[in-house]
Amino acid sequence: MLYHALRSGVFGLSTAYALAQRDAFKNTSITLLERLDFPAPDAASIDSSRIIRPDYADPAYAALMAEAHPHWRGDFGAEGRYSEAGLCLVQDSGDESGDNAAHYYLIKALENVKSKLGLKVGRREEGGQVELLETPDDVARVTASMGGDCGRRGYVNWTSGWADAEAGMRYLRKSVESTGRVQFRTAKVTRLHYDKDRVETVELVGGEQLTADLVVLATGAWMQKLVDLRGIASATGQVLAYIDITQEEQDRLGGNPTLLCETNGMFIIPPRDRVLKVARHGYGYANPKTSPHPERPGETIKVSLPRTKQDDPNLNIAPEGDKACRDYLAKCIPSLATRPWTQTRICWYSDTPVGDWLISYHPTYRNLFVATGGSGHAYKFLPVIGERIVDLVMGEERDELGAELGKKWKWPAQRREEDQVWTDDWRGGVKGMILDEELAKVDGAVPRSRL
Numbered sequence: 069m070l071y072h073a074l075r076s077g078v079f080g081l082s083t084a085y086a087l088a089q090r091d092a093f094k095n096t097s098i099t100l101l102e103r104l105d106f107p108a109p110d111a112a113s114i115d116s117s118r119i120i121r122p123d124y125a126d127p128a129y130a131a132l133m134a135e136a137h138p139h140w141r142g143d144f145g146a147e148g149r150y151s152e153a154g155l156c157l158v159q160d161s162g163d164e165s166g167d168n169a170a171h172y173y174l175i176k177a178l179e180n181v182k183s184k185l186g187l188k189v190g191r192r193e194e195g196g197q198v199e200l201l202e203t204p205d206d207v208a209r210v211t212a213s214m215g216g217d218c219g220r221r222g223y224v225n226w227t228s229g230w231a232d233a234e235a236g237m238r239y240l241r242k243s244v245e246s247t248g249r250v251q252f253r254t255a256k257v258t259r260l261h262y263d264k265d266r267v268e269t270v271e272l273v274g275g276e277q278l279t280a281d282l283v284v285l286a287t288g289a290w291m292q293k294l295v296d297l298r299g300i301a302s303a304t305g306q307v308l309a310y311i312d313i314t315q316e317e318q319d320r321l322g323g324n325p326t327l328l329c330e331t332n333g334m335f336i337i338p339p340r341d342r343v344l345k346v347a348r349h350g351y352g353y354a355n356p357k358t359s360p361h362p363e364r365p366g367e368t369i370k371v372s373l374p375r376t377k378q379d380d381p382n383l384n385i386a387p388e389g390d391k392a393c394r395d396y397l398a399k400c401i402p403s404l405a406t407r408p409w410t411q412t413r414i415c416w417y418s419d420t421p422v423g424d425w426l427i428s429y430h431p432t433y434r435n436l437f438v439a440t441g442g443s444g445h446a447y448k449f450l451p452v453i454g455e456r457i458v459d460l461v462m463g464e465e466r467d468e469l470g471a472e473l474g475k476k477w478k479w480p481a482q483r484r485e486e487d488q489v490w491t492d493d494w495r496g497g498v499k500g501m502i503l504d505e506e507l508a509k510v511d512g513a514v515p516r517s518r519l
């Protein structure tokens with residue numbers, strides 16, 4: 069009997085579903101372990117909203133989204149789980165030479181949605197799916213109800229949208245439950261016991277040891293507790309802030325496109341249930357801590373580990389992140405400039421060098437498969453990513469895209485020299501911030517770069 073241990077975020081849950089669907093695994097016992105009762109409130113996959121877009125500079129992810137999008141437009145996204153209100157990608161400043169990373173991303177993404185996905189360029193009222201926004205007035209036109217200064221140029225893709233992230237995860241969880249094939253357990257894994265070339269046992273809090281023919285590890289930003297990913301993937305904390313709005317404001321702002329500024333990584337997803345969210349797709353904070361070496365008992369390593377409200381209920385965002393969210397809100401929606409946050413959150417990415425995920429067998433432990441490194445952009449693939457993961461578990465390439473993705477996601481031949489991975493992927497904010505240092509700063513202090 070085979071035995072699979074997974075975790076319950078986007079990667080773990082979707083893999084469990086795909087395993088449960090395949091004939092090859094019909095005699096396999098599948099167990100899904102999750103440290104908190106589902107839905108884990110601090111998991112990256114659980115939130116009010118996530119952007120669903122094919123707007124990628126890398127055509128492979130645009131193609132994968134073309135696979136996922138019909139699901140969001142169908143049952144998966146029904147009952148309000150998906151809203152197709154568009155995505156307005158803008159630049160606020162910066163040159164247009166093509167050397168500027170934000171500008172490059174925007175131009176490449178536009179090129180891909182036009183040429184690879186065949187979206188029609190033109191005004192929406194004339195049947196266009198992608199509208200070029202060449203002046204600040206064009207940006208103001210599509211963000212009129214926000215009433216502020218939302219950017220200088222960019223484009224809006226009316227075929228993009230956003231999902232109610234928690235509702236999407238609940239929907240998939242129900243689908244997994246309905247297969248009757250997966251055993252769910254709320255149990256924190258404390259460590260994996262490694263033999264020379266395999267995982268011998270999975271130890272749970274309380275000491276229980278599980279054995280498995282295959283262990284699929286999908287613990288998101290918490291991976292470094294269980295496997296050594298130094299120089300391969302690192303946890304980075306991202307800022308989010310929420311405000312309550314009135315019904316009138318909900319009605320006015322609710323149908324807007326998501327606004328994403330490539331210059332600073334700030335974004336505003338349209339409000340749901342009278343809650344509006346401002347956040348930053350940034351380099352994030354590292355939270356370096358000394359921790360037992362996951363593979364060599366008796367040794368320690370220093371790695372960034374998530375710190376969330378589960379660890380410290382009073383944890384709020386650092387002053388620089390607070391200011392970034394506040395300034396962006398005031399600039400784009402001036403009428404909400406002074407509305408206090410009802411909640412803030414630091415949500416943890418697992419960041420890789422160039423933003424490609426890590427979905428691969430471990431090169432040393434032959435019964436260990438890892439699925440992580442979401443790099444802040446994996447949620448949108450929830451309906452289809454499990455199938456692609458299981459293809460790689462099986463060593464199958466179902467099509468050209470699968471072969472290409474398999475190469476992007478494989479265990480890297482070399483680790484980066486620096487243990488902490490600061491991604492080269494496009495991001496806003498400053499590279500190199502340390503969480504404790506930023507939390508200790510007084511309001512408004514400008515963070516130093518550690519590059």
Ligand SMILES: Cc1cc2nc3c(=O)[nH]c(=O)nc-3n(C[C@H](O)[C@H](O)[C@H](O)COP(=O)(O)OP(=O)(O)OC[C@H]3O[C@@H](n4cnc5c(N)ncnc54)[C@H](O)[C@@H]3O)c2cc1C
Nearest residue numbers: 075077078079103112113119257288415442444446447448
């Ligand atoms: C602020 C923010 C905004 C984002 N915006 C977008 C977006 O707009 N669009 C998009 O597509 N993507 C977005 N993403 C990225 C997307 O949400 C992530 O890539 C994806 O959710 C990662 O899934 P995961 O399964 O790797 O991690 P997680 O969802 O974090 O799941 C890991 C799970 O493992 C569990 N776990 C950890 N350690 C243990 C243990 N020892 N034992 C048992 N269980 C354990 C955790 O409790 C958790 O449930 C965003 C992410 C963040 C943080």
